Amino acid sequence: MFYVYALNSxxxxxxxxxxxxxxxxxxxxxxxxxxxxxAPYRPFVLFYTEEFLTRIEARKRxxxxxxxxxxxxxxxxxxxxx
Numbered sequence: 697m698f699y700v701y702a703l704n705s706x707x708x709x710x711x712x713x714x715x716x717x718x719x720x721x722x723x724x725x726x727x728x729x730x731x732x733x734x735a736p737y738r739p740f741v742l743f744y745t746e747e748f749l750t751r752i753e754a755r756k757r758x759x760x761x762x763x764x765x766x767x768x769x770x771x772x773x774x775x776x777x778x
Contacts (some may be wrong), residue, residue: 697749697750697751698716698717698747698751698753699716699745699754700713700746700748700757700761701713701722701744701745701752702743702744702745702770703723703742703752704743704774705738705739706740706741707737707738707741712726712733713758713761713762714725714775715754716749717754719745719752723740723742727739727740732749743773744770746771762772764776
């Protein structure tokens with residue numbers, strides 16, 4: 697399984713979108729500051745996840761969620777959760 701996920705920074709206005717095969721390990725890496733891109737925005741809350749059977753499907757969805765329309769979708773999703 698492949699996962700596409702979105703993290704929201706608890707300290708800044710920042711949403712990170714990523715893809716992984718091991719969701720728990722990857723989230724821990726973000727929380728621990730092991731990822732150069734996300735380290736300054738810690739801590740995070742995981743607020744969105746999707747599962748895919750293939751890496752190709754997951755990558756397509758990740759690219760969409762990183763686009764302007766995709767980010768708006770995530771912002772609305774986050775807003776509805778608050």
